Amino acid sequence: MLMTKYHPDTRFITDYAAGSLPFSQALCVSAHLHYCDDCRHKVEQLSSLGSFMFDELEAQQNDADAMEQSFNELMSRIDDLPEARFVAKSQAANDNRTQRLPSALHKLTRGDLDSLQWHSIGKYFSYSDLDIGDKARETSLFSIKAGGNVPRHRHKGDEITVVLKGSFSDQDDHYQAGDFIVRTRGEMHTPVAAQDEDCLCLSTLDAPIQMTNWFYRLLMPFIKASAQSSRV
Amino acid sequence: MLRAMAISDKDKQASPKHWNDLVLAVARKRDRQAFQALFAHFAPLVKAYAYKVSDLAQADSLAEELMQETMVKVWLKAHTYNPQKSAASTWIFTIARNTRIDLLRKNAKQWESNNEDFDENALSAEDIWADQQDNDVLESVSEEHEQERILEMINKLPEDQITIVKTIFLEGLSHTEASEQLGLPLGTVKSRVRLALQKLKLTIDV
Numbered sequence: 493m494l495m496t497k498y499h500p501d502t503r504f505i506t507d508y509a510a511g512s513l514p515f516s517q518a519l520c521v522s523a524h525l526h527y528c529d530d531c532r533h534k535v536e537q538l539s540s541l542g543s544f545m546f547d548e549l550e551a552q553q554n555d556a557d558a559m560e561q562s563f564n565e566l567m568s569r570i571d572d573l574p575e576a577r578f579v580a581k582s583q584a585a586n587d588n589r590t591q592r593l594p595s596a597l598h599k600l601t602r603g604d605l606d607s608l609q610w611h612s613i614g615k616y617f618s619y620s621d622l623d624i625g626d627k628a629r630e631t632s633l634f635s636i637k638a639g640g641n642v643p644r645h646r647h648k649g650d651e652i653t654v655v656l657k658g659s660f661s662d663q664d665d666h667y668q669a670g671d672f673i674v675r676t677r678g679e680m681h682t683p684v685a686a687q688d689e690d691c692l693c694l695s696t697l698d699a700p701i702q703m704t705n706w707f708y709r710l711l712m713p714f715i716k717a718s719a720q721s722s723r724v
Numbered sequence: 725m726l727r728a729m730a731i732s733d734k735d736k737q738a739s740p741k742h743w744n745d746l747v748l749a750v751a752r753k754r755d756r757q758a759f760q761a762l763f764a765h766f767a768p769l770v771k772a773y774a775y776k777v778s779d780l781a782q783a784d785s786l787a788e789e790l791m792q793e794t795m796v797k798v799w800l801k802a803h804t805y806n807p808q809k810s811a812a813s814t815w816i817f818t819i820a821r822n823t824r825i826d827l828l829r830k831n832a833k834q835w836e837s838n839n840e841d842f843d844e845n846a847l848s849a850e851d852i853w854a855d856q857q858d859n860d861v862l863e864s865v866s867e868e869h870e871q872e873r874i875l876e877m878i879n880k881l882p883e884d885q886i887t888i889v890k891t892i893f894l895e896g897l898s899h900t901e902a903s904e905q906l907g908l909p910l911g912t913v914k915s916r917v918r919l920a921l922q923k924l925k926l927t928i929d930v
């Protein structure tokens with residue numbers, strides 16, 4: 493099976509299970525879970541913990557009449573729903589785990605990476621912005637061709653990268669599908685994809701607005717600025 | 725209705741399996757009485773969960789909407805619930821959590837721009853936070869007596885650890901936001917959560 497070495501730490505897993513992790517970072521954790529049994533178990537345990545505390549909340553109880561009225565309103569709303577609203581069971585199934593992209597990315601790409609708009613930087617590197625509605629962060633897929641490298645760069649904000657397919661190396665280690673890698677501000681590295689396979693990754697970067705100037709973009713062209721006009 | 729109310733009075737003692745069976749009854753035969761019993765117990769909890777968000781101005785309008793949306797989903801998704809994977813109360817909590825995320829995001833979006841339509845193809849919380857993790861075996865944590873044990877242990881935690889764990893799980897604040905709200909360094913928040921989880925013996929490797 494897959495040998496995932498790098499996992500989200502307790503902070504990420506807990507915030508994810510509690511539902512408080514920012515959307516783009518939660519997307520990264522969910523991508524990791526696609527590959528990692530251990531972390532799925534942890535999330536289920538922490539969700540149980542959350543539900544125990546939820547069970548202990550002081551119920552916002554109304555009197556019986558109000559409850560009955562509220563229930564009747566709910567049922568008439570339910571009766572008005574079209575039959576199609578019933579969620580297909582297969583939607584919950586996660587077959588071909590190893591074949592497919594994590595389900596959220598499968599949905600975003602409609603199962604076809606080529607349906608996204610890709611931008612190439614040089615011979616080896618391309619990226620595609622994902623607009624998932626988290627305006628505080630830059631989220632994208634990027635691809636490094638087999639044997640190719642990403643230009644040396646310094647991180648200006650905290651960045652999470654999850655390897656989805658293939659593998660890459662930098663001066664520290666070798667990263668494979670499922671690995672969840674956190675780089676903090678100021679770290680330098682030069683990722684190189686393995687020789688035998690293209691490497692596809694998901695990444696999200698804390699992108700404070702003041703960094704999105706032309707100087708920054710020229711220095712680090714592949715970390716695109718959040719305020720790119722096409723998106724506004 | 726009296727029947728449902730009676731259930732809600734004694735349901736503090738109801739076993740996790742009781743709720744599992746009610747969800748399964750809704751799944752199998754669209755059992756309205758079972759659903760009403762679930763409603764009597766969980767609707768007030770979902771409202772209480774809405775009131776936990778730190779922005780109280782939002783909480784008021786959120787409570788009724790969150791409760792209705794969550795219970796509609798419980799009805800619509802009952803047939804996807806698998807008692808082998810998690811307890812019904814965990815499953816319902818997960819749905820409420822995801823629905824709260826989406827409602828808060830929708831509100832934030834509306835405040836940013838009024839004329840932006842909600843994109844049907846956009847990701848919603850349930851795309852990122854699965855209702856149930858795709859695990860094969862039920863963890864012991866969801867079993868009958870585990871809830872009692874854990875709650876007992878939560879109450880034995882030092883006050884500073886309880887506060888943080890509750891802030892994170894109920895108020896929907898991340899570690900970073902909790903550290904800002906409580907005026908504590910992020911490292912302190914992290915270590916308190918870690919200590920609490922270790923004491924609860926929840927995860928082997930925190």
Ligand SMILES: [Zn+2]
Pocket residue numbers: 496498499500524528529530531532
């Ligand atoms: Zn993991």
